[in-house]
Amino acid sequence: MRYLPLTQADRREMLGVIGAKSVDDLFRDVPERARRDGFVDLPRRQGELEVERALTKMAAKNVSADSVPFFIGGGAYRHHVPSVVDHLIQRSEFLTSYTPYQPEITQGTLQYLFEFQTQVALLTGMDVANASMYDGSTACAEAVLMAHRVTKRKKAVLSGTLHPHYRAVVENLCEAGGDPVEALAPALPGKTEDIIARIADDTSCVVVQTPSYFGELIDLRAIADAAHAKGALLIAVVPEIVSLGLVTPPGEMGADIVVGEGQSIGNGLNFGGPYVGLFATRTKYVRQMPGRLCGQTVDAEGKRGFVLTLSTREQHIRREKATSNICTNSGLCALAFTIHLSLLGEDGFKRLARINHANAVKLGSALSGVAGVELLNDAFFNEFTIRLPKSATAVVDALADKGVLGGLPASRLIPGNATLDNLLIVASTEINTDQDRADFVAALKEVL
Amino acid sequence: MSGMNNQGRPTAAGEASSGSFETYTGNKGLRLEEPLIFELDNPGATGVDLDEPEGYEPKLGAFEREARIGLPGMSEPDVMRHYVRLSRKNYSIDAGLYPLGSCTMKHNPRLNEKMARLPGFADVHPLQPQKTVQGALELMDTLAHWLKELTGMPAVAMSPKAGAHGELCGMMAIRAALVARGEGDKRTRILVPESAHGTNPATAALLQYKVDAIPATADGRVDLAAFKAKLGPDVAAIMLTNPNTCGLFERDIIEIADAVHEAGAYFYCDGANFNAIVGRVRPGDLGVDAMHINLHKTFSTPHGGGGPGAGPVVLSEALAPFAPLPYVVHGADGFRLVETEGEAKADGSHPFGRMVAFHGQMGMFVRAMAYMMSHGSDGLKQVAEDAVLNANYVLASLKDYLSAPFEGPCMHEALFDDRFLKGTGVETLDFAKAMIDEGYHPMTMYFPLVVHGALLIEPTETESKHTLDQFIGTLKHLAQAAKGNDKSRFTGAPHFAPRHRLDETLAARNPVLRWQAETPKQAAE
Numbered sequence: 022m023r024y025l026p027l028t029q030a031d032r033r034e035m036l037g038v039i040g041a042k043s044v045d046d047l048f049r050d051v052p053e054r055a056r057r058d059g060f061v062d063l064p065r066r067q068g069e070l071e072v073e074r075a076l077t078k079m080a081a082k083n084v085s086a087d088s089v090p091f092f093i094g095g096g097a098y099r100h101h102v103p104s105v106v107d108h109l110i111q112r113s114e115f116l117t118s119y120t121p122y123q124p125e126i127t128q129g130t131l132q133y134l135f136e137f138q139t140q141v142a143l144l145t146g147m148d149v150a151n152a153s154m155y156d157g158s159t160a161c162a163e164a165v166l167m168a169h170r171v172t173k174r175k176k177a178v179l180s181g182t183l184h185p186h187y188r189a190v191v192e193n194l195c196e197a198g199g200d201p202v203e204a205l206a207p208a209l210p211g212k213t214e215d216i217i218a219r220i221a222d223d224t225s226c227v228v229v230q231t232p233s234y235f236g237e238l239i240d241l242r243a244i245a246d247a248a249h250a251k252g253a254l255l256i257a258v259v260p261e262i263v264s265l266g267l268v269t270p271p272g273e274m275g276a277d278i279v280v281g282e283g284q285s286i287g288n289g290l291n292f293g294g295p296y297v298g299l300f301a302t303r304t305k306y307v308r309q310m311p312g313r314l315c316g317q318t319v320d321a322e323g324k325r326g327f328v329l330t331l332s333t334r335e336q337h338i339r340r341e342k343a344t345s346n347i348c349t350n351s352g353l354c355a356l357a358f359t360i361h362l363s364l365l366g367e368d369g370f371k372r373l374a375r376i377n378h379a380n381a382v383k384l385g386s387a388l389s390g391v392a393g394v395e396l397l398n399d400a401f402f403n404e405f406t407i408r409l410p411k412s413a414t415a416v417v418d419a420l421a422d423k424g425v426l427g428g429l430p431a432s433r434l435i436p437g438n439a440t441l442d443n444l445l446i447v448a449s450t451e452i453n454t455d456q457d458r459a460d461f462v463a464a465l466k467e468v469l
Numbered sequence: 470m471s472g473m474n475n476q477g478r479p480t481a482a483g484e485a486s487s488g489s490f491e492t493y494t495g496n497k498g499l500r501l502e503e504p505l506i507f508e509l510d511n512p513g514a515t516g517v518d519l520d521e522p523e524g525y526e527p528k529l530g531a532f533e534r535e536a537r538i539g540l541p542g543m544s545e546p547d548v549m550r551h552y553v554r555l556s557r558k559n560y561s562i563d564a565g566l567y568p569l570g571s572c573t574m575k576h577n578p579r580l581n582e583k584m585a586r587l588p589g590f591a592d593v594h595p596l597q598p599q600k601t602v603q604g605a606l607e608l609m610d611t612l613a614h615w616l617k618e619l620t621g622m623p624a625v626a627m628s629p630k631a632g633a634h635g636e637l638c639g640m641m642a643i644r645a646a647l648v649a650r651g652e653g654d655k656r657t658r659i660l661v662p663e664s665a666h667g668t669n670p671a672t673a674a675l676l677q678y679k680v681d682a683i684p685a686t687a688d689g690r691v692d693l694a695a696f697k698a699k700l701g702p703d704v705a706a707i708m709l710t711n712p713n714t715c716g717l718f719e720r721d722i723i724e725i726a727d728a729v730h731e732a733g734a735y736f737y738c739d740g741a742n743f744n745a746i747v748g749r750v751r752p753g754d755l756g757v758d759a760m761h762i763n764l765h766k767t768f769s770t771p772h773g774g775g776g777p778g779a780g781p782v783v784l785s786e787a788l789a790p791f792a793p794l795p796y797v798v799h800g801a802d803g804f805r806l807v808e809t810e811g812e813a814k815a816d817g818s819h820p821f822g823r824m825v826a827f828h829g830q831m832g833m834f835v836r837a838m839a840y841m842m843s844h845g846s847d848g849l850k851q852v853a854e855d856a857v858l859n860a861n862y863v864l865a866s867l868k869d870y871l872s873a874p875f876e877g878p879c880m881h882e883a884l885f886d887d888r889f890l891k892g893t894g895v896e897t898l899d900f901a902k903a904m905i906d907e908g909y910h911p912m913t914m915y916f917p918l919v920v921h922g923a924l925l926i927e928p929t930e931t932e933s934k935h936t937l938d939q940f941i942g943t944l945k946h947l948a949q950a951a952k953g954n955d956k957s958r959f960t961g962a963p964h965f966a967p968r969h970r971l972d973e974t975l976a977a978r979n980p981v982l983r984w985q986a987e988t989p990k991q992a993a994e
Contacts, residue, residue: 022848024576024769026933027855035858035934039865039878044854047861047878048749050718055754058850062618066845069580076839079611080589082604084597093594096826103517105549107586110773113563114556117577119910120775122569124973125966126905129559130774133552136506139983143539149982155630155777158826186826193793193822197641197676238532268532282826292605293595293827294630295777307980313775318976321961321969330976336633336671337916341680346671349631349765353773360552363506364516366542372519378529379522400530421598429596436809451519 022066086290086426090457092384094404094448095234095429096157096184096260097293098285100373101452106287106360110353120313120352124328125320130352131327134315137359144265145257145279146272147301151312152329153355154298154347157282158187161228161258162194163311163345164278164300168226168254169200170309170344171277177226178219178253181205182233184260185434191228207435209444210237210397210406217247224251226278230258231271235397235431235446236404238268245275254278261285262299263450264402266374278302286365287357297354308334311345373451377403380449380458387462388447393469397444404448406431410469413445419468425461500967503554507984510541516548539986558967559774560910566932566940570882570913570925571666571714573744573766580843581769581836590835595827599806605831606804610797612838616762616781619849621753624789626782627796628829632741633668635761635780636708638793638824640676642759642784643706643735645791645821656705656734662691664715664917666739669708678705685919689715689875689884691725700732710739711755712746714917715875716860716882716925726756735759735788743767744929745857745881748850758785764830768837779833794820795828855930856881859937863926866941870948874920881929887922895951897922899959903950906958906965907943 027035032044041047048056067075086099093099110116114129121127121134134152141150154160165177177195179188179202188204195202208214210233220227227248231239245255257271259281271279281299288296302310308331316330336343365373381403389396393410409416413430420427431444449458488497495502527533543551560567567574585591593605613625626642629635640659647653659673662683670680681699686692690713707729711719719725729736738752738760744767752760764770764779772778784792795808798816806828807813813820844852857880864873864883872888887897901911901924913925928937951959963969 022844022851024578024843024931025848025851025855026931026936027858031934032855032858035862039858039861041861041878044858047854047857047880048718049878050720050880051746051750052720052723052755055723055750057749057751057754063615063846064842066848067842069843072580072839072842073584075842076584076608076835077587077589079604079608080584080587082607083589083593084601085588085592086594086597087588087592091594093596095596097595099592099594103545105516105545109549109552109556111582112553112556114559114561115774116582116771117562117574118559118774119567119569119572119574119772123560123901123905123911124971125902125963125968126560126910127558127774128967129555129557132503132505132555132558135982135984139505139507140540142983153776155634156826159630159634159824184826186823189794189823190825193641193824194675196822197637197644199677238530240531265534266538267534268529269534273536289591290594291591292593292602292831294825294830295779295832297777307982314980314982316976317981318972320971324968326968326971328971328973328976330973330980330982333977335667337667339671340667341670341674343667343671343674346633346637346668346675347631349633349776349778351777352775353771354777356552356774359506360548362540363543363548363551364545365540366515366517367538367540368513368542369515369517369519370538370540372521373517376519376522378527379525382525382528385528398528400532401528418598418600421601426594426597426601433596433808436811 089424089426090460091426091452092428092447092449092461093426095446096282097290098261098448098450099290099452100285100450102287102289102361103364105364106357109360110357115353115356121329124326128326131315133356133359135317135327137355138315140359140362141299141301144262144270145301146270147279148304149307150299150301151310152315153350154300154312155351156294156296156298157260157280158190160280160298160300161187162191164256164280165191165195165226165228167278167309167311168256171254171306172225172252174223174225175200176223177202177228178216178224179204180216180229181207181214182235183228183230183258184234187258210235211399216244220247220251220253222251224253226254226256228256228258230260232261232264232402232404235406236401237398238400238402241271241274241276256280261403263374263377266370267378268402283358287361288354295351295354297351297358309344312347313350376451380451380453381405384447384449384458387458388465391462391465391469403450404446406444406446409443409445412442416445416468420464423464423467425464427461427465501554501557503551505984506541506543506551509543509547509551512542514542514544516543516545565908566928566936567910568912568926568928569910570927571741573927573929574772575769575929576931577769577771578840578843581839584839585832585835590831603803606797606806608838609834610799610804612834615841616783619747620760620783621751622783623786624784624792626784626792628793628824629761629780629782630825630830631776631778632761632763632780633672634824635782636668636672636739637675639737639759639761639782640672641821642788642791643737644676646735646788647705656703658704660696660699660704660707662709664713664919665708665710666714666741669739673708689717690719691721693721693724696725697728700728702733704732704734706735706737708737708739710742712742712880715884716879717875718880722755730756741766742881745853747853748846749853758788764833764837769840770833770836777830777833779830790818791821794823852930859928859930859932862937863928863941867944870945882925882927884920885924886920889948890951893951894956895959897924899962900947900951902962902970903947903959905963909940909943
């Protein structure tokens with residue numbers, strides 16, 4: 022087998038050194054009745070060509086985003102990733118390295134993590150960021166637990182326009198610890214959500230997403246003030262990190278913790294994963310942060326170097342007293358993020374954000390020109406919500422048949438709420454052309 | 470006579486030199502120093518060509534970002550060179566043996582990378598209409614089938630993002646099953662062996678369970694009598710790693726499982742070490758109720774410098790109904806993703822909730838699938854056999870030079886302690902750092918905690934006998950050097966890495982976690 026270097030002669034010789042008669046001898050601690058010899062129900066080994074053929078066939082059954090006019094967002098966004106990114110992250114030294122527990126021979130990983138942490142802090146307008154989390158949803162749930170530790174309170178209040186999956190992940194983790202969660206009903210874009218009224222003396226944190234599930238930009242300032250007045254923290258959730266090239270960062274609006282999904286920069290859609298969770302906060306809370314942190318130090322010769330630090334928060338040292346059970350982060354996705362953002366730079370990143378916004382504005386006005394279609398948002402970045410004259414699920418289905426992936430029905434993630442049935446959440450990024458827009462509008466007219 | 474070198478260019482080797490002088494650049498030949506991107510800022514330079522958009526009226530409301538973000542400007546060649554130079558400061562499995570115990574640093578086939586990048590897998594949105602992602606759902610379903618077959622378990626939750634996340638998922642399923650039985654409040658204690666990974670007690674604590682440590686026997690296994698004495702009506706589960714973190718198979722595992730079940734508790738198995746038994750032993754036959762599988766260990770998806778991983782959890786009949794959302798079912802009209810509680814109820818299941826947005830680490834699923842298909846069931850059995858053979862070869866070859874706390878045979882990893890260093894003034898850490906000078910990544914140090922100054926070596930099945938012989942020779946040589954009073958070689962190690970030993974105490978005492986532009990000096994004092 023091509024991945025196994027030992028030959029039969031090697032195996033015999035090695036068994037001799039060990040003093041074992043056969044490999045079975047080495048498995049002698051396994052109880053007799055649990056020993057098996059292969060599995061009849063699984064196929065036998067295959068060469069590269071056969072595997073490639075089979076998986077290519079499977080992949081071809083999917084409609085890939087590059088093959089159609091594409092307008093789906095909802096927490097995962099299709100952006101163009103420069104060729105350099107994928108080339109660099111496939112370098113052996115990055116791809117096949119382990120967590121940098123031996124800093125002297127993993128300065129490459131540690132330095133890019135330090136760069137990543139700095140970039141995330143700058144984008145979010147916060148003091149410090151960690152070396153990444155699994156994804157935005159788990160970062161959000163960990164932020165709530167961190168707020169519990171900081172405030173020594175147990176109750177989180179969630180905005181109704183938090184991504185429904187994020188809400189479910191937060192509820193799941195909080196319920197595990199027996200902590201109550203109050204989640205508001207979703208307020209449609211253009212309608213104000215009175216979350217401030219829900220902040221009480223036992224509230225540990227308020228969780229608000231901007232842009233919201235419906236694409237609406239949310240003013241965090243008054244919410245931050247109200248939360249702080251009651252001794253609670255504001256957790257801001259940013260599902261589309263490109264928005265921060267154009268929009269006031271949560272750090273400037275009073276957020277105490279900012280979490281986000283970093284997939285948009287450097288990472289593909291990948292049917293939902295792997296992605297990269299962003300996690301930033303204020304310096305005063307750093308010792309309550311979950312996840313890995315990279316810090317600067319010096320070596321025995323006084324030269325600058327980087328190490329994983331503050332690991333006394335982590336499970337491998339603190340065990341049951343750790344701030345989180347997290348071990349792995351999303352290293353390679355963080356690297357892709359860092360490289361892509363380095364290529365963009367200050368000017369490129371801001372321009373990318375403007376292109377996204379421009380495309381969304383143009384699409385919004387084109388779609389709202391279709392009879393019976395209404396654009397609901399007041400302020401948005403690259404995603405917005407329209408009301409259709411009929412079920413959004415049926416429309417999306419019909420659009421797919423016409424070769425257009427035309428957005429996310431709001432009810433897919435919030436079922437059983439009749440007011441959402443006709444709402445369609447639509448995203449547009451730099452990948453969309455004038456032709457894509459025209460195709461979308463034409464197809465929509467046909468299916469309505 | 471050659472036309473080349475006719476101008477007197479010397480061709481002899483020159484004089485040998487210690488090389489112990491400082492260079493102007495700080496570089497030492499191919500060992501290159503590299504600043505941070507923020508120090509390479511070239512304002513006005515860019516690595517992308519984007520046109521300014523026109524013909525739109527902004528709809529941002531009052532949210533326009535005004536201040537400078539502070540991102541550096543760099544051209545594409547500068548970015549390329551920066552990250553290539555950084556990469557060269559890293560050790561990697563592609564460049565050499567990476568014997569980290571418990572981490573399974575095996576070869577990462579590039580076919581996996583190629584398959585994961587097929588647009589049909591890589592460029593598909595998780596919320597596309599399901600009829601447009603039938604191939605992606607088929608892949609998840611096929612991988613699930615393989616995982617269930619290989620473990621002898623009836624169900625698998627695919628969405629957890631990593632091993633520790635899988636542990637959490639498995640323990641949540643256990644809790645949900647206890648709650649459904651009306652024993653959620655009654656069973657508050659989790660038994661965890663002393664030798665367990667740190668994630669086990671951390672996970673149990675996250676779920677508000679009390680962690681109760683089970684002592685080990687002198688032969689490195691769970692103390693069966695002590696374990697049985699700890700069982701009671703307040704025990705929710707045992708979390709046990711098998712093969713355990715000492716690299717040993719728990720001989721009494723079936724008896725342990727039976728006792729756990731008799732006491733009304735569940736058996737969580739930490740599957741980090743599945744590579745030792747894949748294709749030879751099915752956890753389902755051992756009485757396991759839940760076990761996570763690190764696709765980035767056993768099934769060769771790359772570690773990527775610390776993630777992304779993937780940690781699907783196989784579940785027993787008792788726990789299967791409580792598996793989290795989402796999951797894939799195969800019906801008459803193709804594959805269907807069950808995403809909501811309503812749909813799940815209609816299917817007769819009771820998901821405990823959701824671990825993550827979307828459906829899990831698809832990119833890792835494709836890689837693991839390509840790996841499994843390549844090996845087939847016969848090849849996977851060979852994987853376990855060669856992994857165990859390689860570890861035993863290391864143990865047998867080194868046990869007279871280093872000190873082994875337990876009798877063999879071991880499974881996929883060989884454990885040593887620091888008795889062989891006694892009186893030398895060399896610590897486990899020094900010994901490990903000296904391996905760096907020999908061109909090796911060190912083994913896992915100081916873990917498991919049940920052994921003093923532990924050195925845990927996991928060679929994996931993808932190392933050749935020749936590579937192992939050289940590694941064994943190196944360790945013998947270092948052990949002799951340590952005993953031969955060559956102390957400074959160890960305490961000053963590494964001498965030849967991009968950095969000497971780094972001051973971790975300073976990093977923790979005075980945390981510098983991001984780059985800051987230097988504060989300009991005060992103009993007037």
